[in-house]
Amino acid sequence: MKALNLGCGRRYQTDWTNIDFRSGSEFVSAHDLSKGIPALDESFDLVYHSHLLEHFTKDDAEVFIQECFRVLRPQGILRVVVPDLEQVTRAYLTALEHASGGSTEWCNHYDWMIIELLDQSVRTHPRGKMGDYLSAQHIPNQDFVIERLGTEAKKLTDSRKQESCAAKRVNSFVLNPLLENAIKPIYRFLRHSSYRREWLLKSILGEEFETLELGRFRKSGEIHQWMYDCFSLKRLLEQNGFVEVIQRTAIESYVPDWSTFNLDTEPDGSIYKPDSLFMEAIKPDA
Numbered sequence: 216m217k218a219l220n221l222g223c224g225r226r227y228q229t230d231w232t233n234i235d236f237r238s239g240s241e242f243v244s245a246h247d248l249s250k251g252i253p254a255l256d257e258s259f260d261l262v263y264h265s266h267l268l269e270h271f272t273k274d275d276a277e278v279f280i281q282e283c284f285r286v287l288r289p290q291g292i293l294r295v296v297v298p299d300l301e302q303v304t305r306a307y308l309t310a311l312e313h314a315s316g317g318s319t320e321w322c323n324h325y326d327w328m329i330i331e332l333l334d335q336s337v338r339t340h341p342r343g344k345m346g347d348y349l350s351a352q353h354i355p356n357q358d359f360v361i362e363r364l365g366t367e368a369k370k371l372t373d374s375r376k377q378e379s380c381a382a383k384r385v386n387s388f389v390l391n392p393l394l395e396n397a398i399k400p401i402y403r404f405l406r407h408s409s410y411r412r413e414w415l416l417k418s419i420l421g422e423e424f425e426t427l428e429l430g431r432f433r434k435s436g437e438i439h440q441w442m443y444d445c446f447s448l449k450r451l452l453e454q455n456g457f458v459e460v461i462q463r464t465a466i467e468s469y470v471p472d473w474s475t476f477n478l479d480t481e482p483d484g485s486i487y488k489p490d491s492l493f494m495e496a497i498k499p500d501a
């Protein structure tokens with residue numbers, strides 16, 4: 216099977232073609248997918264993407280789905296995984312009802328649900344309010360959050376705690392302040408080749424530099440630009456030529472033994488991202 220994993224992040228198969236904005240591995244090619252998929256027509260049996268489509272604007276997403284169609288061979292399979300707008304909205308409404316009814320426990324769930332619903336679209340810095348919440352020393356409803364976001368949230372909470380311990384260790388190493396002040400700018404100037412460019416831009420743009428930085432962040436691939444439910448995603452796929460569009464669970468697929476790839480599930484069988492909508496479709500014969 217010739218398979219393509221788009222926006223793979225750190226979750227990829229070594230014998231597939233894997234593409235992401237940045238490549239941290241020899242098995243991942245770096246490419247901006249909003250500029251198209253770098254592959255020949257009808258060259259893949261399977262195109263898979265998980266939590267990527269929502270990073271495109273609604274218009275770009277349509278063009279991107281057309282690209283998925285183009286690179287699939289007839290009878291090829293498209294599997295799309297996105298955060299489920301319906302599921303998150305229903306969970307928010309449940310939390311709202313209980314919190315309004317006076318439940319303290321549900322007040323915490325309500326706060327989390329607002330973050331889950333909005334933060335990835337509106338944040339202005341990496342990891343946003345979600346990152347702040349997950350890196351807190353005490354998360355009042357950790358089990359609830361992990362149940363919603365899955366192992367990813369667990370890894371994030373664990374890694375953030377390790378990072379904060381490491382930061383404390385670094386901070387406890389005290390340099391002579393005079394020496395530190397002298398060394399730091401030289402070190403930065405020499406280490407980061409882009410530092411001079413940034414410094415120049417800052418000098419030219421003044422306060423506008425902040426706007427530039429915000430724009431850069433919002434185009435970095437972290438922001439959600441749109442969301443989908445089972446109705447809108449099915450319609451998007453059908454309108455762009457796909458047939459036999461069907462909603463799946465994490466383990467169901469047109470692909471035999473899908474779970475063995477450990478993309479939507481973990482080796483222990485748990486679901487990687489439980490907040491997801493899983494959908495598959497087929498490219499019909501010409």
Ligand SMILES: C[S@@+](CC[C@H](N)C(=O)[O-])C[C@H]1O[C@@H](n2cnc3c(N)ncnc32)[C@H](O)[C@@H]1O
Pocket residue numbers: 221222223224225226234235236237246247248249264265266267270435436437
């Ligand atoms: C939420 S992560 C999902 C990663 C992985 N698929 C998973 O399910 O864990 C979204 C990924 O899409 C990538 N991405 C977003 N926009 C992209 C673009 N225009 N071109 C290439 N990759 C993009 C990001 O760099 C990031 O790795």
